[in-house]
Amino acid sequence: LLNFGIIPFFLIGFLDDIFILSPYTRLFxxxxxxxxxxxxxxxxxxxxxFISSISLSNSILEIISLIVTVIWIVGITNAINWLxxxxxxxxxxxxxxxxGFIFIGFFFNRGDIIxxxxxxLGVTLGFLxxxxxxxxxxxxDGGSYFLGSALALLSLSLLQVEVSYNNIFMVFLILFIPIFxxxxxxxxxIFLGLSPFYxxxxxxxxxxxxxxxxxxxxxxxxxxxxx
Numbered sequence: 001l002l003n004f005g006i007i008p009f010f011l012i013g014f015l016d017d018i019f020i021l022s023p024y025t026r027l028f029x030x031x032x033x034x035x036x037x038x039x040x041x042x043x044x045x046x047x048x049x050f051i052s053s054i055s056l057s058n059s060i061l062e063i064i065s066l067i068v069t070v071i072w073i074v075g076i077t078n079a080i081n082w083l084x085x086x087x088x089x090x091x092x093x094x095x096x097x098x099x100g101f102i103f104i105g106f107f108f109n110r111g112d113i114i115x116x117x118x119x120x121l122g123v124t125l126g127f128l129x130x131x132x133x134x135x136x137x138x139x140x141d142g143g144s145y146f147l148g149s150a151l152a153l154l155s156l157s158l159l160q161v162e163v164s165y166n167n168i169f170m171v172f173l174i175l176f177i178p179i180f181x182x183x184x185x186x187x188x189x190i191f192l193g194l195s196p197f198y199x200x201x202x203x204x205x206x207x208x209x210x211x212x213x214x215x216x217x218x219x220x221x222x223x224x225x226x227x
Contacts, residue, residue, distance in 0.1 A: 001042050002116055002157060006149045008033040009077055013145030023197040027074070034073040035066065042156050044068040073152045079178035080148030081141060082185065086205050087133035089219050093177060094147040095124035096226045100174040101154055113158055120150050133215050151175065177226045180204070 012029050015021060037043075043065050084090035098121040105113030124147065130137040139147075155171045172179065181204045188202050189195065201210075208218040 002153050005037045005153045009149035010146040013141030017140040030074045034070040038069045076152035077148035079182035081144040084144040087135040088131050090144050091124045091128050091131050092223050093226045
């Protein structure tokens with residue numbers, strides 16, 4: 001499911017690179033794909049502590065799981081896509097995040113996580129040779145959607161065996177930089193009365209560039225924070 005789940009996201013981005021799809025079309029297909037993934041069992045589970053403290057029916061818990069899963073997959077996928085604003089930024093951060101998942105995979109004795117995360121780490125490091133500043137190649141939406149969906153599904157797979165607030169926080173911490181960037185951009189756009197899909201220069205790397213940092217320093221600082 002990890003392998004097949006990322007294919008639709010890659011195709012969405014690839015088609016957008018060629019034909020420039022509407023953001024609403026992309027969002028609709030992403031949500032639909034996420035619902036299908038959830039229906040196949042790869043979902044954000046509700047922590048047992050939460051279930052035991054609040055009496056909810058199974059149908060309500062399923063709805064909550066569906067909503068959280070869709071938001072998580074679509075959110076992380078687009079968060080990585082939005083980080084692809086500087087040479088090497090999205091690829092490098094994805095590589096560091098993948099390395100984090102490899103470490104956690106060893107901790108939980110999850111061979112599937114280790115194998116999948118190692119594959120993502122390998123392709124991102126290989127691509128960085130040509131994507132670092134100044135770039136020879138760019139990944140486009142096809143590449144960033146591929147990486148974003150892979151990391152989103154990887155994190156969900158990690159939480160399938162044992163779901164606790166500690167484990168959820170651990171995954172959230174590894175993905176903090178893309179989540180933080182996406183959240184502050186969305187709230188800023190909404191506060192300004194703009195559509196969440198309206199492109200702005202409010203991403204964290206744009207702010208750092210405007211503060212006087214050059215391209216390589218901005219990327220390296222964000223690498224360090226992610227690490």
